[in-house]
Amino acid sequence: MKINIYIVDKKGKKELYEPLVEHYRKLCRPWAQVEVHEIFGKEIARAQDQGPAQAQKSYTQALERFRGSGYDIVLDPEGREVTSEAFAELLKDRQVVNFYIGGAYGFERSFVHTSDKSVSFGRITLSHKLVKVVLMEQIFRGLSIIHHHPYHK
Template identity: 45%
Template sequence: MHKIALYSIGKKDAKYYEMIYEDLIKNAKKYATIKMENIFNKKINQAQKQQARQIYTQVLMPYLQDYTIALDPKGEELDSFAFAKVFEKYDKLSFFIGGAYGFEEDFLHKCDKVVSLSKLTMSHKVAKIVLLEQIFRALSIIHKHPYHK
């Protein structure tokens, strides 16, 4: 059973996003436990670009455990099968979605892997949906469930 954590910089998401997240997490429940946490504070809200990125690093550092994957547009682009190989190697994974200004290079270097979901910029809400769907797809691939086809 995989243990997956997803950390994102942002305020609490609207109920309709939460319903989509819950549905995707429910699909994966047979293969993994997935916990999600939004991290936001007044300092982040008031900060400019460089300062905000530093604050993202500070608030996310305590969560750098297990096998860590930051999502960043400059990261490695993987197809679903390459993404699934990560799940074959590691049972405990932590994913990080940055705030509006992305991550500091220092934070990215502290992560085990940096992955791009797309060259397109997307809100953290949409990134979570795409990530959760790809997590379920990866788990389906490694457990030979027909969903990934």
């Protein structure tokens, strides 16, 4: 199984969050290859300065090329909140799963609606880097549930 995480975020603060991301990536290795792709460039930076609509459009344009190569799941505050067991079901029996974490302004509604699923980690606002860590932990937890590993208990 291959799991891709596409996140609209500037690279940085690796010393704070990257050890946790690496920790969960290592734990997932027996069951899945997990890759994190940080997407950010001058176009996105310019668009964010122009406002929310332009920023959302730039996120969609940057991430659209990765869609369609697997089961696409968008993290979205308006998405469905799921239990860890339901999250595991999203991963079960899939060859490729792509997760998308938007930029500061979230995604255009069309990007969310044309994805296979949208999931919310709650109504609170978290930094992108922290969401990436939470997602990595939930991926490991989901894989643990699928493979009857005791981590989930």
